[in-house]
Amino acid sequence: MTDEVRTMPATAQPRLMRWSVVLPGLAALACALVLPQFANAYVTEVATTALLYVVLCLGLNIVVGYAGLLDLGYAAFFAVGAYTSGILTAEFGFNFWLTIPVAMAAACVAGIIIGAPTLRLRSDYLAIVTLGFGEIVRIIARNLDITGGASGLIGIERPEIFGFKLMQVQHFYYAFLVLALLTAFVCLSVERSRMGRAWFYVRYDEDAAAGIGINRVTAKLQAYMMGAVIASVAGCLYAAKMTAISPESFTFNQSLLILLGVVLGGMGRIPGVVLGAVLVALLPEVLRGAGTYRPLVTAVALLAIMLFRPNGLWPDKRV
Amino acid sequence: MALLKVRDLRLSFGGLKVLHDISFSVEKGAINSLIGPNGAGKTSLFNCLTGFYKPKGGSISLGGRPITGLPPHRITALGLARTFQNIRLFKEMTVLENAMSGQHCRSRHGIVSAILHLPAQRREEEAIRAAGMRWLDFVGIQQHAHRRAGGLSYGDQRRLELARALASAPELILLDEPAAGLNEREKLDLVHLIRRIRDETGVTVLLIEHDMGLVMQVSEKIVVFDYGQKIADGPPEAVRADPRVIEAYLGTEE
Numbered sequence: 001m002t003d004e005v006r007t008m009p010a011t012a013q014p015r016l017m018r019w020s021v022v023l024p025g026l027a028a029l030a031c032a033l034v035l036p037q038f039a040n041a042y043v044t045e046v047a048t049t050a051l052l053y054v055v056l057c058l059g060l061n062i063v064v065g066y067a068g069l070l071d072l073g074y075a076a077f078f079a080v081g082a083y084t085s086g087i088l089t090a091e092f093g094f095n096f097w098l099t100i101p102v103a104m105a106a107a108c109v110a111g112i113i114i115g116a117p118t119l120r121l122r123s124d125y126l127a128i129v130t131l132g133f134g135e136i137v138r139i140i141a142r143n144l145d146i147t148g149g150a151s152g153l154i155g156i157e158r159p160e161i162f163g164f165k166l167m168q169v170q171h172f173y174y175a176f177l178v179l180a181l182l183t184a185f186v187c188l189s190v191e192r193s194r195m196g197r198a199w200f201y202v203r204y205d206e207d208a209a210a211g212i213g214i215n216r217v218t219a220k221l222q223a224y225m226m227g228a229v230i231a232s233v234a235g236c237l238y239a240a241k242m243t244a245i246s247p248e249s250f251t252f253n254q255s256l257l258i259l260l261g262v263v264l265g266g267m268g269r270i271p272g273v274v275l276g277a278v279l280v281a282l283l284p285e286v287l288r289g290a291g292t293y294r295p296l297v298t299a300v301a302l303l304a305i306m307l308f309r310p311n312g313l314w315p316d317k318r319v
Numbered sequence: 320m321a322l323l324k325v326r327d328l329r330l331s332f333g334g335l336k337v338l339h340d341i342s343f344s345v346e347k348g349a350i351n352s353l354i355g356p357n358g359a360g361k362t363s364l365f366n367c368l369t370g371f372y373k374p375k376g377g378s379i380s381l382g383g384r385p386i387t388g389l390p391p392h393r394i395t396a397l398g399l400a401r402t403f404q405n406i407r408l409f410k411e412m413t414v415l416e417n418a419m420s421g422q423h424c425r426s427r428h429g430i431v432s433a434i435l436h437l438p439a440q441r442r443e444e445e446a447i448r449a450a451g452m453r454w455l456d457f458v459g460i461q462q463h464a465h466r467r468a469g470g471l472s473y474g475d476q477r478r479l480e481l482a483r484a485l486a487s488a489p490e491l492i493l494l495d496e497p498a499a500g501l502n503e504r505e506k507l508d509l510v511h512l513i514r515r516i517r518d519e520t521g522v523t524v525l526l527i528e529h530d531m532g533l534v535m536q537v538s539e540k541i542v543v544f545d546y547g548q549k550i551a552d553g554p555p556e557a558v559r560a561d562p563r564v565i566e567a568y569l570g571t572e573e
Contacts, residue, residue: 189434190430190433193428193430193444194423194426194428194429194433194447196433197416197419197423198423200409200412204409204410205407207407209409209420211369211371211391212420212423212483213395213396213400214423215390215392216392222429222430226430
C-alpha cells in the first residue's frame, strides 16, 4: 500500500529505529568524531562552521519546520546570545558557562517581546515583522556603546572547562559537535512529545487545532521561544570562538542562509535539516574555485534543487 | 437538566443579520438535531457555540458555565468538541496522531519534561497513545492507525474526525453534517455509531444534518432554522407536521 507510512505496532516508538536513517547517522557521527585527527586547520575550521549551521538550522526548524512560522530574522536571536555572552565576559568578567543561562533568558525575553504581539498574525505578516526585528537588533548593536558599535566587541574570554582552556580550532570543533548533538537530541525529544505534535497540528490546520483544544498562540510562542533559546546558545559559543563579534555577523543575509539550510535539506525532519545546514556551510568553500562566478553557480545549483527536489534534498516523508 | 443553554443569540456580519435571537437548549444525554435549508445559519450557530465566531449578543452556557465569547480551545477544554462540515483532518499526519490530538487539552507535560524524558512525561505519552487507540477502536478504524490520515477512504475520514473529537473527552459533541457524502450503507453505520456515542460514553450529541431520514431516525428533539430564525422546536413527529417547517422546505402553494 502506497500510503502505509509506518508498520510499527502502536506501542513502539515510530521512526526511532528506521535503519535507513540510523546507519548513515552513525557513520556520519563516526566521521565527525575522527575528522580533526586527519584534517588540516582549514578543513576543521569549515567543519566547525558547518556544525554551527547545524545548530542554527535545527533551532530555526522548530519555528519554520515544526510550527510553520516563517521567520526572516532568526539571526537576531543568534546575536542576542553572542552579545549577551560577549558583553558579560569581556566587560564584566563573567565565567563563560554562567553566561549561557543568562543568554537563554535574554533570548526568551526577546522572543516574548517580539512573539507575543505578532504570533496572532498569519504567516506572511509574521515574516515582515521578524524581518524588521532582525534589522532592529543589528542596528541597535551598531549604535550602542556597550556592544562596541559598528567595529564590534573585542576581547571576549575563551571558555575553560575543568582547567582546560578551549583555544584551538579543534577544541571548538568538538565543542560545536557536542552542542549539535545536544540540539538534535533536544529536537528529537520534543518532536515526539505532546508539544511537538501540537506544533504540527497548528502547522497543518490552525483552525482544526484550535477546535480540538490547542491554544494556537501559546503553541506558536513556545516554538518561537525554543528556537530563540537554541540560537542564543549557539551565539554564546560563537562569540567565545571568535573572541570578537561585530554587527555584520548578524545581517539579514545570515538569517536567509539559516533559512536556506532548513528549506534546502527538507524542513520538518532532523536528518534533512542537518544535511541542508552542512551544504549551506560547504557550498561557498567548494565553489571557491569558481572565482567571480561563484554567486552564479550557487544560484543555478539552488534553482536546480528547488526545481527537481521541491521538498528538499531529504524531505519529510509525510509531505 | 439542560447541558447546553442558548439564550437570545444574535450574530451579524456587517449589516447582514445571520442569527436573530436564537434560544434553545439541549438536555444532558440527548441526541438533538439542528435542521434548516442551506444558508439558514446552522453552521454559523455552530461556530458561535465553539468560539470561532463572536456573537453580537445573547448568551451560551455549558453545564451552567457561561462560554459566550471564549476562544475555541478554552471551550473545547470545558467539554464541547466539534467536527467540521468539510473534513478538517491533519492529512499529512498518521491516523493515530490525529486521534491523539484530542488528548492535548487533557494532558499537561511540556517542552522541558519532554527534553528530560521524565518518567511522568513518558507515562502521559503512553496514556495519550492508548486513548487515541481506544477511540480509533471505538469508531472501528484501529487497523489504519499508522496510515496517513489523508489516505483514508472518505467514510473513514469522517470516523477519524469523530474519534479525534471524542478523544478530547467532551460532554457535548457537535457534528456538522456528519452524513454528507456518505452512501446509504455508511449512513446506517453512522446512525448506529451516533447512538453508541450517547449510549456507551454518555456524551450528548447535537448534529446539523441535511439528510431528513437520518435526522428523524436518530434525534429525540429537532430545532428548525430558516433565515437565521428558529421556526420550530420539538420531537421529530411534531416538527414534521409543523406547517411552517413544511413551508420552509417545500415552499407555499400560491
